[in-house]
Amino acid sequence: MQGLVLVVVLATTVLVGTTIGGRYRVAPPVLLITMGALLALTPTLSHVVLEPNVVLLLFLPAILYREALYVSLREVRANLPIIGGLAVALVILTMITVALTAHAFGVPPAAAQVLGAVLAPTDAAAVAGLAKRLPRRFLTVLRAESLINDGTALTLFAVSVGLIAGGASPGPLGYLGRFAGSFLGGVAAGLVVAGVVVLIRRRLEDPLREGVLSFLTPFSAFLLAEVVHASGVLAVVVAGLVLSYASPRVTGAQSRVLTLGFWELLTFMVNGGLFVLLGLQIPRVVRVVLGGSFERTLVLAFTVTAVVVATRLFWVLVSAYPIGALDQTSSRPGWRVRTAAGWVTFRGAVSLAAALAVPTTMADGRPVADRDLIIFTTAVVILSTMLVQGTTLPLVVNWAGLRADRGRAEEVRQARTRAVEAVLADLPAVAAGTGAARETVDQLRRDYEEHLAMVRDPGGAAEVEARESDRRLRLAVLARKRREITRLRDANEIDDVVLRELQAALDIEEIRLLGPQAEE
Known part of the structure; x- marks a missing residue:
């Protein structure tokens, strides 16, 4: 039982300490060490030695x-x-x-x-x-x-x-x-x-x-x-x-x-x-x-x-x-x-x-x-x-x-450009291998050509703001979808399994819209 208490206390302290540290710009390690020292004054945790x-x-x-x-x-x-x-x-x-x-x-x-x-x-x-x-x-x-x-x-x-x-x-x-x-x-x-x-x-x-x-x-x-x-x-x-x-x-x-x-x-x-x-x-x-x-x-x-x-x-x-x-x-x-x-x-x-x-x-x-x-x-x-x-x-x-x-941003732009160019060059062969209809291939080509043009020339501030506005709109639409399928689950109109399946698709789309998040 004491081991379970220790796990719960550690997790709770980490959650509280890092939250406070992030909100008030205090180094989390300092807070966590201090909170750990205070916890050690309690009888339950006073003899913890790993x-x-x-x-x-x-x-x-x-x-x-x-x-x-x-x-x-x-x-x-x-x-x-x-x-x-x-x-x-x-x-x-x-x-x-x-x-x-x-x-x-x-x-x-x-x-x-x-x-x-x-x-x-x-x-x-x-x-x-x-x-x-x-x-x-x-x-x-x-x-x-x-x-x-x-x-x-x-x-x-x-x-x-x-x-x-x-x-x-x-x-x-x-x-x-x-x-x-x-x-x-x-x-x-x-x-x-x-x-x-x-x-x-x-x-x-x-x-x-x-x-x-x-x-x-x-x-x-x-x-x-x-x-x-x-x-x-x-x-x-x-x-x-x-x-x-x-x-x-x-x-x-x-x-x-x-x-x-x-x-x-x-x-x-x-x-x-x-x-x-x-x-x-x-x-x-x-x-x-x-x-x-x-x-x-x-x-x-x-x-x-x-x-x-x-x-x-x-x-x-x-x-x-x-x-x-x-x-x-x-x-x-x-x-x-x-x-x-x-x-x-x-x-x-x-x-x-x-x-x-x-x-x-x-x-x-x-x-x-x-x-x-x-x-x-x-x-x-x-x-x-x-x-x-x-x-x-x-x-x-x-x-x-x-x-x-600054070199990292240029490498990202170059890699995106080369990747899309490779797709456009190989699209006929790829489409033939998948048996896709011509209309589908043409639509995909137009999408990639638009994406390539945007990567090569991001445009001015107005165009960047327009794309950002479109992204915010799509994220808001996804949030509305999420609320609706959750409401359907709460009303017992769909099962939790169905909710999770739909939610997984929404999550993937949301990750795509949010873009790559740096690990730091």
Whole structure:
């Protein structure tokens, strides 16, 4: 019963917190953590502690797979050296600087190392929120970095957790060997799972079964990688990237709408639930921290936050891999553009999941004394970066002179033009294959010719407004249809099955009229 209560409370809190945050422009993670901390003061939820492995095995694959589905594989390949510098070298540098800072405050070396690995990766979901505000290549590099650096950081995290649980240090060469093996094994596992899924999808035509297969994909990739002691995170990311690229050829429209909608909902709940779960840990963690030197711990947390921000700024500004591809007009962007890239220091769900995944006991059964310190510091860093960077980043972006991507709109127009031209060229052969009447073919040709003319020349403001007025009218007509068939159902003149069938057709038409909605 307590598990069911927890599920209901988490879902309700996510719904309320995100609604309030969206209405009053407050960062939802901040609200969710705060609300979780208040819930932890109630007797029913005061002792909620998740099993460490549950967070890594159930939460992270879903979050990362959804983000991987929206990253451009073409842009990743084009900017691979830059992404590698940010996602590998910067992660290692951040881990080292955070660990050294924590150790200077008296944190044991193993715990300091774990804290460094936990705080090394940026947050993919937070970076995704910048879409439409930044140039495409800039945004793609940041999003790809935030995905791949999860694999780097969590590989280091796995080794470091072994130390905090009582294992022996592998040394620099041991670290390098484990990292390389985990990295390559994760990539291989992701490719294998993606290849199998593509072969299966070619033979599936049922949206529900394809949805189940989509749900299994990230967890299968993670599981296979874990079995061979490789990076499950990288396996999920690679599988997501490959399947995103292959989707137009192996997935039908209904399946794609269904599965993408499913992942949107699932990751929305998982992301929000993680922040609430962190908030549930706060009162207990604070009580433990208060048992020591609270002022010292608070200073440590804010100092670590400053070190995380400063390390990224330093790397982006002086790295051997200057972010040359981020600016669309120059291969070597100015220091303002690099500063804007360095200011994206959000920490979020991955750091949170890693902190909660720190084991509660050592190999000999003794409790891990520094686990609460790691969770507390992680919470402070997440809240600080969300509040400071989240509120100031739009100003920094404007100061750097970055503008939303214009090339994407041109590519959309070009693709639409080529697609319609191909249809018109092949229409006689297609019509012959379907046995369509000549009048039907002529009507379809006129429709496509009108559409092609509109794509080539959208016209002036008056024509655009006329089309928009027509769209609003058609949407209003659909709404009236929907009300009428609902009234018929309410009056018992038609069955619910009939209602759902008619409603499905209306939904498809409404989606067509609304046009493509960006994932951001």
